[in-house]
Amino acid sequence: MARIPAPVANVRGAVRQALKSGEPGPALGGPVLPGPVLVACSGGADSLALAAATAFVAARLKVRAGLVTVDHQLQEGSAERASAVADWARSAGLDPVEVATVEVGGRGGGPEAAAREARYEALSAAASRLGAVSVLLGHTRDDQAETVLLAMARGSGPRGVAGMPRRRGIFLRPLLDVSRADTHKACAALGLVAWEDPHNADPAYARSRVRASALPALTATLGPGVVANLARTASLVAADVAFLDDLARAALLASRSAVGLRVSDLSDLNPAIRGRVLHAWALSLGAPGSALSHRHVAALDALVTGWHGQGHTVLPGGIGVARQNGHLVRIGL
Numbered sequence: 001m002a003r004i005p006a007p008v009a010n011v012r013g014a015v016r017q018a019l020k021s022g023e024p025g026p027a028l029g030g031p032v033l034p035g036p037v038l039v040a041c042s043g044g045a046d047s048l049a050l051a052a053a054t055a056f057v058a059a060r061l062k063v064r065a066g067l068v069t070v071d072h073q074l075q076e077g078s079a080e081r082a083s084a085v086a087d088w089a090r091s092a093g094l095d096p097v098e099v100a101t102v103e104v105g106g107r108g109g110g111p112e113a114a115a116r117e118a119r120y121e122a123l124s125a126a127a128s129r130l131g132a133v134s135v136l137l138g139h140t141r142d143d144q145a146e147t148v149l150l151a152m153a154r155g156s157g158p159r160g161v162a163g164m165p166r167r168r169g170i171f172l173r174p175l176l177d178v179s180r181a182d183t184h185k186a187c188a189a190l191g192l193v194a195w196e197d198p199h200n201a202d203p204a205y206a207r208s209r210v211r212a213s214a215l216p217a218l219t220a221t222l223g224p225g226v227v228a229n230l231a232r233t234a235s236l237v238a239a240d241v242a243f244l245d246d247l248a249r250a251a252l253l254a255s256r257s258a259v260g261l262r263v264s265d266l267s268d269l270n271p272a273i274r275g276r277v278l279h280a281w282a283l284s285l286g287a288p289g290s291a292l293s294h295r296h297v298a299a300l301d302a303l304v305t306g307w308h309g310q311g312h313t314v315l316p317g318g319i320g321v322a323r324q325n326g327h328l329v330r331i332g333l
């Protein structure tokens with residue numbers, strides 16, 4: 001039997017681990033299969049290698065696996081690309097296979113964010129319609145390293161440096177330990193022609209510049225382990241962040257009162273926990289997470305630790321918070 005090329009084996013190994021460990025849902029591999037695993041595939045090398053490996057592994061594990069490709073209708077020929085991906089997926093034995101066509105226009109936050117939001121909505125909708133147990137995404141170790149570097153450069157703090165989670169809700173990223181070079185080599189070895197997203201090489205995007213210049217420069221300066229080490233940093237930080245978040249959840253419950261949060265409880269907390277409690281509380285009041293910054297949390301913190309009788313502070317979403325009678329309370333503006 002011909003030897004399987006190492007990159008193909010690596011991608012399959014990562015997918016096998018994800019499918020076998022039960023990560024995609026408790027009933028996988030059991031007698032009753034509640035629904036398929038879906039691969040979210042753009043036709044790019046990462047998600048194409050993921051889809052090919054999933055088709056291969058799922059057939060052997062007797063797990064149902066399908067594919068969804070999203071047509072953002074933003075580029076010339078996007079519908080043809082989507083239907084070519086779908087045709088290939090059917091020929092590879094994936095089932096069900098769907099093209100989800102989305103309208104990206106009319107959303108805020110820039111074209112990239114709008115496309116991402118539309119894509120995740122479409123993938124979530126397809127997953128519920130098809131009763132899927134998981135949606136597999138093709139992010140690689142290199143994507144994780146880029147995410148960490150960007151987060152550090154932007155001062156995003158531990159939550160950003162923790163990178164992309166392996167699982168969030170129905171979404172699962174089995175390739176976070178696999179290099180991008182391997183997904184490209186796996187496609188080449190399998191004779192799969194991957195689509196090149198022109199955005200990936202567009203220097204208008206910070207991520208493209210990190211990919212094209214910053215990471216290669218760091219690798220040249222510090223050595224070839226930089227990408228893997230940045231990705232490892234993400235998982236180490238993610239474990240700490242999860243622990244601190246657990247502590248903060250408990251502290252939030254303990255400091256809640258009928259009117260708001262008790263200042264005496266908040267001031268006893270370690271600053272790392274207090275910041276998280278205030279952040280979580282602000283979210284619970286309805287402040288939009290995308291707009292809630294360190295500055296807002298610092299202003300809440302000042303009501304606790306830098307109290308000099310100052311007035312209220314305003315959170316994103318027009319939410320007023322003041323200190324009254326030993327409590328942080330929401331006020332009408």
Ligand SMILES: Nc1ncnc2c1ncn2[C@@H]1O[C@H](COP(=O)(O)OP(=O)(O)OP(=O)(O)O)[C@@H](O)[C@H]1O
Nearest residue numbers: 040041042046047068069070071116136137138139
């Ligand atoms: N058009 C698409 N159709 C289906 N899945 C897609 C599409 N584009 C991207 N994906 C999925 O998302 C993964 C990441 O893609 P990409 O890096 O282009 O997006 P991103 O904007 O960085 O994603 P994220 O929002 O998760 O950070 C792909 O490997 C694939 O699984």
